[in-house]
Amino acid sequence: MSRFFLKEQKKIFGETWVYLAHASEIAEPNSFVARKMGLRSVIVTRDKESKVHVLLNRCTHRGATVCREKKGADTPFFTCPYHGWTFKNTGQCAAVPHADAYGEDFDKSHFDLKKVPYVSEYRGFIFATLNVEKGKKGINEHLKSSANRIDEWIEHNGGNHKAIRISGVQQFTVHANWKCLYDNAGDGYHPEFSHQSLLQMTQQRYGAGMDLDYFSGGIDSTPMYSQNLGNGHTFLDQRPCMYEASAFDRQRPQPGRESLVEQLTAEVGEQKAREYFEMSTGAGMNLNIFPNLLFIGNQLQVITPLSVGLSDMSWYSTVIDNVPAAVNTLRLRTQEDFTAFGEPDDTASFEACFKGMQEREIDWIDMSRHLHTNVDKTDENGVLTSLISSDIHMRSYFAEWKKLMQSNDESSLG
Amino acid sequence: MNNKSSAQDSYYVNDALYDRLMILHEQWQLDGPVHSTALVNMADRQACESLIFAEARLADDLRLEEWLDCYSDECIYWIPSSYPASDPREEITLEFHDRRRLEDRVARIRTGVAYSMVPAIRTRHVLGNVEYWQGEDDEVCARASFIIDALFDGKHRILSGWVGYSLVKKADVWKVAVKQINLIDADCLQENNTFFL
Incomplete structure (x- = not known):
């Protein structure tokens, strides 16, 4: 190896x-x-x-x-x-x-x-080191500002973290190095291109204004943004576009959507049902906790390296206790959408990137978007915010990767 | 949303249907001609056999519009993520499509920019050990073992498992109402399965 x-x-x-x-x-x-x-x-x-x-x-x-x-x-x-x-x-x-x-x-x-x-x-969320x-410092010290984002993700899912439950997993092998998968998690530049099949199909069948169509065109003039949260953690926020109005109305229709909408509305009234619909739709957050936990929509994607060129990409789905059963059915049918319509095309490109990286005569790839455009802003907590198409995600996590790879820290098994 | 024709609605995917799917799943596992007294008459059996063989062949040949025609308007195409399958209201599946989402899947491939299928994935289904029995009302149930050889980028890959069908006669033509694909490795790592199983 x-x-x-x-x-x-x-x-x-x-x-x-x-x-x-x-x-x-x-x-x-x-x-x-x-x-x-x-x-x-x-x-x-x-x-x-x-x-x-x-x-x-x-x-x-x-x-x-x-x-x-x-x-x-x-x-x-x-x-x-x-x-x-x-x-x-x-x-x-x-x-x-x-x-x-x-x-x-x-x-x-x-x-x-x-x-x-x-x-x-x-x-x-259980971590170990x-x-x-x-x-000795503990997980909070490591998560830094990303803990606030995890809180926001929990808030989207009803606010009570003890009520959030894993409800199965879709597991895939990807013939690429684990970092090719991690690269993508905070890449706001790719959707317009990599997800053309999803975007074109959706446009043809359901018209404009649907899922992810805000990635078409001048994305850097949208209010979406990308952040370096420190320690290799990053965040890509789609919510300013996705949740500008109803995210549920943007969602490609899930199997049984009409019957579930009717059932929930009858059960809890229109206003509460509306809340549940939004909660059933993805959180609009791509939150990347280095090195292996990615919050994508309402799912947790966990990356595990198997060998240099082989990785396990597992999508854990989530449901919520103490909500009407129909909410969770709707959540599950929604969580099956992206893995069928979006992720396969990305995966094909992770694999293609890894192939390209085997060319021995060429050492470098580019990750310089918005490196020289002076658009980044840093707040008092050290969180760096950039435009949505920035490569700040890759630059941030590779800086952490390099720091860790060069460290002389002690580790031990108990 | 546009195109709100009745064919595009998904009212039929409701609790009654999910309950029915779980009953079907149990029957596919336990029942069959051995236990059932209700054998299928020869004419229906031949028609059903033609249907499931055609469904597999049309998927292999990427004749996807004709493949869709094998399914009824209120159909379900279901690939569980566990083995044996669990209730799709409680656990994520690998795929769970109603008619509308099945059409979405075909439309995605037809855009020509579904990069997971470039170069095209070639598949060949082999169905064996097919058993038929009379289900509820005029429905015919069937169960088969399958092997799919999938070729992508010059590499072969074998998928296998068993498949359960609910087949119904609509205006004198037999259609697939439910197809449940039980991969023997449903709860293990999957590769690029963006073709139709």
């Missing part, structure tokens, strides 16, 4: 906060999900006291994968199928079969599952 790729596993996917799971996926004590932290296989568990642990899914005996399920409930222990070594969901080694053969001095506490030492949650300094 490439030297850089392996270094990224240590420096980026080890030594900064990496998103792993949403609290709703391990809502009950003794539940778990199996995830990747970069290339590391980990089990994210909630113990019987509701504390969250991130355990390396590698038996301390012979190295076998201990947990071979993707998720589960009522699992206080994990038993390795190979020799029956058993671990609590806190990682503690609980039992070694026929341990007398290891001699009198055998101490099974030396064989606890290795743990990612720092685990922190911000309003339902191996980095001591970052771990």
Whole structure:
């Protein structure tokens, strides 16, 4: 494997906060999900006291994968199928079969599952890091201004983060380096071109003024903007256009739209129904939490590197507890839209970019939009705002990438 | 929104339909000619077989307007994201299309700028182990195993699983009312599946 790729596993996917799971996926004590932290296989568990642990899914005996399920409930222990070594969901080694053969001095506490030492949650989003300094400072320090944007995303989804629940995942492989995917997440320049099939189809079938059509033409004169939130996090805000009037009215019609609109209106009245319709439509926010969590509409896109040229792009969908069932049906049918009509064309270009980057004689790509146009403004919190088509997203996260890759920070497994 | 013709409405996708889809899914898994006393008469069986074979072939040949004609006005095309499938009111699917969104999908491809299909993806469906039985009213249910070989950019890829159909007769012509495509790797990483499965 490439030297850089392996270094990224240590420096980026080890030594900064990496998103792993949403609290709703391990809502009950003794539940778990199996995830990747970069290339590391980990089990994210909630113990019987509701504390969250991130355990390396590698038996301390012979190295076998201990947990071979993707998720589960009522699992206080994990038993390795190979020799029956058993671990609590806190990682503690609980039992070694026929341990007398290891001699009198055998101490099974030396064989606890290795743990990612720092685990922190911000309003339902669970992150972990191996980095001591970052771990001690906590997730809020790392998120900086992006925490306010996460709050806004939660506000769009009803305001109560405990009511937001993951409702399944669409998983795709992309034959490109993980950064080709991350590049796109804050790119306000591409929609007019990359999404032509979506834009043309929508125009033909539903007329003007629909989804994403505000990206056609002079986008930099729109009130949409792009931001560097610090620590590699960035934000692209479509809301000034998308939510100028009703975003729901712009949305391509979802299956069952008319019946759901009628049903909800009858159930809760027109005004409340209207609120629910907007909540069912994407948040209009592309919020990118470096290195692997992207808020896109009402979905969470999680990027996991598999090899230099292969990445896992998983779209976790969300629903909301304590709203009428029809709201969530509408949300799900909406969240299926972009992955069918928009993302495939982007993915084709991520793959094409990665191909182009294999040309050995050419080292550079360009990311200089609005670097020399003096349009950027920095506020008192250090948040830099640029125009929507700016490459500020790429420049910001690559600056963080470079800083991390060059750091001599210490990391450790617990 | 423009074009509010009745064919473009989606009133038929309601709770009653979702309930029906979940019942169908259970029947496709459990029932069949072995358990059902209601065998399909030979003429209908032959017509239904022609329909599902044509539907697969027209998708392969990218004759997408004729492919759409295989479906009824109130149809559902459904690719679950879990295996076995769960209720689409509670969990995201890979694709869940009514007639209108199915037409959107075809229209997107027909723009000629759907870059996920440039160069064109060639597919070949093979349907096997097809079973037919009489469903509710005049509906015929069918279930088959499928293998799709998909060629993109010179590389072959195999998709497989089983498919459930609800087939109905409209003005003397059999149509697909529901097609549910159960990929055996529905809950695993998917590649570019922007063709019709």
